[in-house]
Amino acid sequence: MSAIGTLYLYQAVPSTNRFVPYTGHGVIGTTHADDIESLVNRVIEKGVPTYLLKEIGLIVFPRHVDGERYVGDVIEFVDDPSVVEGENDRSGTIHKDGTTIHWNSVCWRRPDGTFEFAYDHPQFGDDRRRVDTGIFDRLSDLRDEPVSAVEDAFHRRHRYVQYLVQEGLTDFDDLFSVLADLETNEAATVERLRRQTGTPDNPHLEVGTGDD
Known part of the structure; x- marks a missing residue:
């Protein structure tokens, strides 16, 4: 999914330390962070206001284990706290500088190497449609589309x-x-x-x- 307008696709990787959110265009940026809370702390340390975190579209956490590289987690920031109700290790809330930041996992890798998505649909072979992500609503608002x-x-x-x-x-x-x-x-x-x-x-x- 590509970044659109001010909806940023943001990649957090352990080997780089770049952050470029101020252009007003869709960008891909990287920084050093092992988890979502570390990422929030890191970008705020770089002077990014907490309210701008909501402009980040997706955060990708790659993993490098035993010579294998793969995506470990894909996370979004969400405005609607109901998305993170019943908080677990796949969603949560961070309080920073007087701002409350809600986050939610969109996709994550299971121990057997397969992936779990916060989205089910019959086109994927699922029994029903289930949407536990806010990304469709955000894109709908940005694109003025249903x-x-x-x-x-x-x-x-x-x-x-x-x-x-x-x-x-x-x-x-x-x-x-x-x-x-x-x-x-x-x-x-x-x-x-x-x-x-x-x-x-x-x-x-x-x-x-x-x-x-």
Whole structure:
């Protein structure tokens, strides 16, 4: 999910120490932090006002264990405290400088290497739709679109990711070339990919009817 407007995609990694939230554009920044509370303390130490933390879209905590690199947690800040009711190790509240900050896990890695999401949907093989994340509502507000349109766009882009995995597209240049083409002209790019793979009815390659 790319950053839009002032909704920042923020990555917390243990080997870098960069923070660039003041441009007014969507950015990806990094800093040194092992968990969400450490990250909040670190960015505030750098002079970032606590109210700006709510402008961060997602926080990604990578892990590097026994030579394996993977995403350990993906966390969001939320305005609605009901999202973190019944607080556990997957959501919580931080009080800092007179400000209350609510956070919630969007995705996390299980011990067996699979991932748990704060979102269920029949398109994922789930029995029902369950939304325990505020990200769709935030994007809906930013884009002046109904939540249903944001969710439809998410599912379509999730299918694109499935296509990339299916095709084994892991080369950096090739991968970002496809992503850039999808952003520039989604319909033309999908049609080109269909021709390349010889699968005009590939269910992973479907174009939306709206501008998302």
